[in-house]
Amino acid sequence: MSVFRKFFNKFFASSFLIILISTSVSAQDGEALFKANCANCHKPDVDFTGPALQGWKSRVPEGDWIYNWVHNPAKMIDTEPYAKSIAAKWKPIVMTPFAQLSHEEIDAIMKYVDDYAPPAAPVAAAGETAPKEDNSLIYGILTLVLALVAFILLQVNSNLRKLTDEKEGIKRGEPVPFWRNKTYLMAGILLLFGVGGYWTINAAIGLGRQTNYKPTQPIYYSHKVHAGVNQISCLYCHGGAQAGKHANIPSVNVCMNCHMAVKEYKGDPIVREDGVQVNGTAEIKKLYA
Structure with missing residues (x-):
């Protein structure tokens, strides 16, 4: 009984420690939390469906206001003046409650927002375009190698069957040469048809028949x-x-x-x-x- 109790205590302590560590680690990942819970409506630095979040400390009341707002915005709108002003400004948009977020997770999100800096746009040299990678030759070589390996294996299998039959005294007719074997001929035709079709379709796509094709759109989109x-x-x-x-x-x-x-x-x-x-x-x- 004492052995079982010790095992149970160790198991419970280990499980609790793992959960605690996991929660602590996830709470620190503010970027992931922001993208999972906030990014659909908010941007850190610009207004979106909801207001930009940077500078929130200078706008919201001190204390637990931010936690209460995230957990239950509807209640805050009914009872708190600043929450009412936000709701009036962004009407009819209503903040979604996130009662499942802990204080630590909210802190991690807001820290990510405070530290956020928009990524710098990559600058390309004038007239320079990234080279397009074409692996068609590699795929073609691999296909031929695999076909050759398959052919060799079929020949080995045929020879082994022939030796086995001779050992057991089973008489069979003379084997058909591979260039007259219907199975090989059909496989070769299918292979040529597949490879030829692939190259033909790729060549047709690359003809440039849609170059500079820009139909007029009913709604201008930027x-x-x-x-x-x-x-x-x-x-x-x-x-x-x-x-x-x-x-x-x-x-x-x-x-x-x-x-x-x-x-x-x-x-x-x-x-x-x-x-x-x-x-x-x-x-x-x-x-x-």
Whole structure:
């Protein structure tokens, strides 16, 4: 009984220590916590669906205000003046409660926000483009090597079967040479068809028939505003880019995830390539047409 009790005590103590360490480590990862809980509505340094978070210490009341706000914003709006002013300014957007976040996790998030600095944009030399990596030759060589290995293994298998049959006294007809063997011929034809089709399709894609193809879009869209200023991930709108060759145009439903709340453009003037200024608010209103 005493042995079992000692084992149980050690197991309980070890489990508690592991949980404590895991919680401590996760609480310190402010960037991951921010991206998992806050990034859909907030940016550290610019207004987004919700307000920018940098400089929060100079705006919010002292004490446990920030913890209470994160845990239960609706209650704060009913009882606290500054919370009411935030709700009035950002109406109809309502802060989502995050009651599961501990004080340590909230501290880690706010520290990440305070220390955040926007990444510097990479500067490329004039006229310089990144070389496109082409592994077609490597894949072709590997295919030929694998085909050769498969052919050798088939020949070895055939010879072993022949030796086994001779040892057991089983008489078989003369083996058909591989260049007349229907199985080999069919495999070769399929291989040539596959390789030829691959090269033909790749060559057709590379003909450049879509070069400079820019159809007029019904709603003007600025990547500079969305991906640049607001730092929205490219994959948020173009989810297909991660799995295919084409980014695909997102549906209006994706746009409405943000523009249900963002109905007015308040940023810097938008100018098209032809020099004509675009009315951002008017373009947003087209989503509701």
